[in-house]
Amino acid sequence: MHRTTVNVPERLFRRAKDKAEAEKVPLSEVLRRLLDRWVAGEVVIEAEDRRQGETVERARKTFGMWRDRDPDTFLQESRAELNLRDRRIEDARLAP
Numbered sequence: 651m652h653r654t655t656v657n658v659p660e661r662l663f664r665r666a667k668d669k670a671e672a673e674k675v676p677l678s679e680v681l682r683r684l685l686d687r688w689v690a691g692e693v694v695i696e697a698e699d700r701r702q703g704e705t706v707e708r709a710r711k712t713f714g715m716w717r718d719r720d721p722d723t724f725l726q727e728s729r730a731e732l733n734l735r736d737r738r739i740e741d742a743r744l745a746p
Contacts, residue, residue, distance in 0.1 A: 658666075670677040687693045710721075 666680070667677055670680055684693065688695065
């Protein structure tokens with residue numbers, strides 16, 4: 651048997667541990683069985699980049715603040731406006 655360490659978010663670990671205890675199954679056994687199923691192709695794990703895009707889209711829908719605009723474009727426009735304002739202030743200072 652190989653012993654290893656994995657990083658798991660605290661909340662997920664607590665929930666998994668609680669469920670394992672309630673079902674009287676060691677958490678290590680749960681992980682072994684899930685790994686067996688994944689290796690056998692019975693469990694599919696999506697690629698991280700696709701999942702991240704879906705997560706971002708869900709967050710935008712949930713929070714609604716980016717529903718009407720793209721955050722990257724919004725930040726670029728905001729920076730451009732700030733740069734323009736800074737130039738105007740600098741020009742005003744230098745004006746005779």
